[in-house]
Amino acid sequence: MALNANALRWVPVFERLRQEVGTDDAPLSSYLYDLEALRCHAGSLTAALPPGFELFYAIKANSDEPILKTLAPLTHGFEVSSGGELAWVRSHFADTPIIFSGPGKTNTELTQALDLGVEALHVESRHELERLAWLARERGVTAPVLLRVNLAIEGLQATTLMMGGKPTPFGIAGDQLPDCLAWLRAHPEITLRGFHFHLMSHQLDAATHLRLLGAYLDQVRRWRHDYDLSTLDQVNVGGGIGVNYREPERQFDWPTFAAGLTELSTQRDGLTVRFECGRYVTAFCGYYAMEVIDVKHAFDRTFVVARGGTHQFRTPYAQGHSHPFRVLPVDHWPHSYPRPEVRGTRVSVVGQLCTPKDLLAYDAPVEHVRAGDLVVFPYAGAYAWHISHHDFLRHPHPRHIYLPAESPASSLD
Ligand SMILES: Cc1ncc(COP(=O)(O)O)c(C=O)c1O
Numbered sequence: 080m081a082l083n084a085n086a087l088r089w090v091p092v093f094e095r096l097r098q099e100v101g102t103d104d105a106p107l108s109s110y111l112y113d114l115e116a117l118r119c120h121a122g123s124l125t126a127a128l129p130p131g132f133e134l135f136y137a138i139k140a141n142s143d144e145p146i147l148k149t150l151a152p153l154t155h156g157f158e159v160s161s162g163g164e165l166a167w168v169r170s171h172f173a174d175t176p177i178i179f180s181g182p183g184k185t186n187t188e189l190t191q192a193l194d195l196g197v198e199a200l201h202v203e204s205r206h207e208l209e210r211l212a213w214l215a216r217e218r219g220v221t222a223p224v225l226l227r228v229n230l231a232i233e234g235l236q237a238t239t240l241m242m243g244g245k246p247t248p249f250g251i252a253g254d255q256l257p258d259c260l261a262w263l264r265a266h267p268e269i270t271l272r273g274f275h276f277h278l279m280s281h282q283l284d285a286a287t288h289l290r291l292l293g294a295y296l297d298q299v300r301r302w303r304h305d306y307d308l309s310t311l312d313q314v315n316v317g318g319g320i321g322v323n324y325r326e327p328e329r330q331f332d333w334p335t336f337a338a339g340l341t342e343l344s345t346q347r348d349g350l351t352v353r354f355e356c357g358r359y360v361t362a363f364c365g366y367y368a369m370e371v372i373d374v375k376h377a378f379d380r381t382f383v384v385a386r387g388g389t390h391q392f393r394t395p396y397a398q399g400h401s402h403p404f405r406v407l408p409v410d411h412w413p414h415s416y417p418r419p420e421v422r423g424t425r426v427s428v429v430g431q432l433c434t435p436k437d438l439l440a441y442d443a444p445v446e447h448v449r450a451g452d453l454v455v456f457p458y459a460g461a462y463a464w465h466i467s468h469h470d471f472l473r474h475p476h477p478r479h480i481y482l483p484a485e486s487p488a489s490s491l492d
Pocket residue numbers: 137140180181277279280281317318319320355356357358359
């Protein structure tokens with residue numbers, strides 16, 4: 080089973096953890112984050128970008144402080160999508176550039192963004208523009224804005240999660256843009272800095288994503304010309320780079336993508352192009368480990384019942400996949416009763432919830448798994464703990480362990 084080679088660094092950590100808590104009464108579930116792997120990965124993403132392209136991190140994927148501390152010097156800034164995320168970032172990072180996006184912003188959140196001096200606000204509707212203009216006027220400030228546009232793009236290839244290109248609540252539908260641009264001309268308290276697109280998540284193909292970006296840039300150039308827009312300095316092309324949970328050996332090819340961006344650079348028209356990626360930045364650094372409580376058979380299937388579940392690691396259920404995992408054998412078995420085990424078969428890995436939906440992996444081949452072993456799920460650093468319904472059944476929360484980066488992160492120049 081494919082598992083990031085860095086996972087082997089975790090084996091001694093797991094072993095120590097098990098010694099600490101691995102009694103019959105307290106089987107283990109734990110999140111482990113490899114900050115050194117995160118540092119290397121994020122550093123390589125930004126290093127590959129050609130001039131004129133910037134990578135912001137969408138903190139909704141994982142906003143833990145050690146994760147953000149690792150990423151702050153390696154990325155160009157953070158994208159936040161709520162007042163809570165905004166306050167969290169500002170309380171820990173006084174100077175990191177912030178962009179504020181997301182649907183359904185309240186007046187309180189818009190005010191907070193103006194007061195905390197965000198780099199840009201991504202506005203989702205004409206009504207949000209009106210409210211922002213009113214708040215900016217009251218404060219005597221100018222609001223830096225990107226209009227998020229929901230655009231129907233010819234030949235757009237759908238992924239498993241589409242945010243636009245079809246009717247969705249996100250952004251301003253393309254046909255309403257002329258009206259918004261006319262309104263903006265009469266409202267100097269808002270500066271139109273650019274346009275924002277985030278039409279999809281889970282993009283796995285670099286060439287397809289480059290074509291999509293090319294279409295965005297062409298569209299912006301046409302708007303700039305047709306509406307004589309003189310204040311633009313950027314295009315935000317969203318996040319959406321996917322992680323291939325189903326075929327982990329075939330991940331999005333960032334080096335090829337970055338090389339393609341160099342060719343795309345002529346279409347930038349002098350504008351800075353910003354990414355706000357979440358999943359692809361942090362998924363690879365995280366692991367979710369569960370201790371096996373039972374191994375049992377029902378009809379023609381074998382179930383590995385492990386400590387924790389989808390209330391702690393919702394990613395497989397949210398994405399509808401069988402999550403890859405690896406069994407870490409734990410030889411220590413202090414009990415006098417027999418140890419349930421299976422060899423050379425296919426299993427479903429389930430958690431402790433009273434629902435058949437608590438399924439993390441299915442039809443997955445294992446060589447050998449026993450009660451007391453650990454099953455470890457990689458690619459658990461993004462949209463994992465942070466999207467899970469933690470207190471369902473009130474099980475104890477998993478431990479969160481951060482393996483520190485080995486050397487201090489180097490700053491971006
Ligand atoms: C507006 C916006 N930007 C960025 C992201 C991050 O997307 P991803 O984690 O797929 O890169 C999201 C995710 O939902 C989003 O809605």
